[in-house]
Amino acid sequence: MKAQGRYIIVYLLLSLTALFIYTHETVAVPVNRPLTEIPISFDEWTMVGQSRFSQDVLEQLKPTDYLYRVYKDAQGNRVTLYLGYHAGGPDSGPIHSPKNCLPGSGWFELSEMKRKVQVAGKDLSVVQAVYQNDDQKEMFLYFFQVKGQVLTDEYSLKLSEIINSILYNRRDAAFIRISVPFYDDQAAAVTTGENFLIKVYPHIVSVLPL
Numbered sequence: 001m002k003a004q005g006r007y008i009i010v011y012l013l014l015s016l017t018a019l020f021i022y023t024h025e026t027v028a029v030p031v032n033r034p035l036t037e038i039p040i041s042f043d044e045w046t047m048v049g050q051s052r053f054s055q056d057v058l059e060q061l062k063p064t065d066y067l068y069r070v071y072k073d074a075q076g077n078r079v080t081l082y083l084g085y086h087a088g089g090p091d092s093g094p095i096h097s098p099k100n101c102l103p104g105s106g107w108f109e110l111s112e113m114k115r116k117v118q119v120a121g122k123d124l125s126v127v128q129a130v131y132q133n134d135d136q137k138e139m140f141l142y143f144f145q146v147k148g149q150v151l152t153d154e155y156s157l158k159l160s161e162i163i164n165s166i167l168y169n170r171r172d173a174a175f176i177r178i179s180v181p182f183y184d185d186q187a188a189a190v191t192t193g194e195n196f197l198i199k200v201y202p203h204i205v206s207v208l209p210l
Contacts, residue, residue: 028089029172033207035067043199045071062093077192080179088171095175107131139189142177148210
């Protein structure tokens with residue numbers, strides 16, 4: 001009974017905190033620079049495609065700004081970059097977890113792990129996941145970024161949202177996802193994704209607010 005009572009107290013505190021967050025006005029924080037200023041060509045990578053979402057998709061995701069591009073290197077390796085920025089104002093929706101979005105569009109998870117990638121001499125925490133849809137497989141590297149802090153799970157994202165809303169009156173966050181299609185060689189897909197992340201991450205950091 002004591003344990004149950006503690007759970008009830010925690011639930012009530014979280015409910016009251018959530019009520020506070022969603023009933024008080026928060027500031028929409030702009031990006032440092034437009035996301036489109038991420039270069040279309042850097043190092044060995046060159047953009048070969050760019051898409052805009054339909055209105056139905058945008059109404060579901062509700063990003064303040066986003067970027068959806070396909071890049072290719074000199075060896076023919078292709079990666080897709082999605083960067084969704086949510087400014088935290090009244091017109092900005094919450095970040096949707098890929099754990100919900102991907103299965104909802106026909107993909108099922110084969111594996112998932114949290115790991116670190118060395119970027120500019122520092123460890124960058126990412127989620128590495130593999131999904132399949134019919135005979136298609138894709139390797140994903142993704143993470144969330146809030147006020148310069150990298151997060152790899154939805155619980156930490158929500159907690160950060162609560163803290164930043166209370167202390168700084170802001171709920172802005174970004175979702176970064178890199179995907180690499182493959183058939184049999186998953187290790188090669190991971191290497192390709194890592195190489196792209198190492199090169200593109202400094203450009204991502206330069207457009208996001210701290």
